[in-house]
Amino acid sequence: MVRIIRDQLNLDPTGRPAKSTNSVIEKLYRESIRLSQVQDIAGCRVVVADVSAQQRLIISLRDVFPTTTVIDRRADPSYGYRAVHVIARIVGKSIEIQIRTQLQHLWADLSEKLSDVVDPSIKYGGGESKIRETLMILSAQVAEGEALEKALTRRRRKHVTKQYKQETQKFREELAQWKTQFIAGFNQAISSLESRKGQKQ
Amino acid sequence: MIFLIQYDRPKGRIVTIKAFENSARLDAENSRLETELDLNRRGITHEVVLLEAASEDALRLTHQRYFEDLKDLGQIAKSATSREE
16 A cells, blocks of 8 residues: 555655554553454555645545545544544555644644653543643644645635735735744743653653 | 664653565564564563654654654744745
8 A cells, every 4th residue: 555655646655564562452442442443453644745735635545545434633633633544445454544734743743742751641632631731722723824824825826916915915924923823832832741751651 | 664663652762673675574574573572571561563664764754753852843843834835
């Protein structure tokens, strides 16, 4: 599958032939399911620039793999986690393809890193309320920034009026402002979360 | 390339990383199993995972969690938002 995505879609995915044994055991306990019901035992991850590239990739994957289910966690985040997972059926097996934008990936990395070094339950909505709250705020900010990016990408008309130009400029300014605020907020969050390392293992 | 990573979650650090050619998939799988059994015998709960990527750089992009410390994420945030529209 990694080869198909690499060759046909010209992308650089990282494949995970199988989940780690500990991850499978944890998932079976957490979700009270049988091994045959675990959908993401094998899979791969692709990180793309933005939501437009993410959308294009979903369409391409549906063309390449005829039997797919799309789980859109952008519209329905899981404890703040936003991404798109495409489950493709290949030779009778389910393979999970995670598609994340750079910003969604950044958030997921923060959540996973905090689960590693602070409290393993953070990734699944547990842990200290202050940390959960910080992650939810950052997730909402990423969604806001991506909505602005998407709105700006749509404004690509060749012949434009003065009003259209002014509106586009306004979107650009809003996005620039969002970036400054997001980086400041993100760094502030990291500084305060660093002190919680090793709190609960 | 196939990468076998042993990761210490509480410390947030890679313990070992070993690269295999794609043709040595079976060796990589056996090595993973041996590592897991060895850690299990010694009562160590490190994460052991096999990942397949074009290069270590490609792996670092999709699985930066294994390579970066919490404080490094601030720099990554800066570069993730520095693209021109």
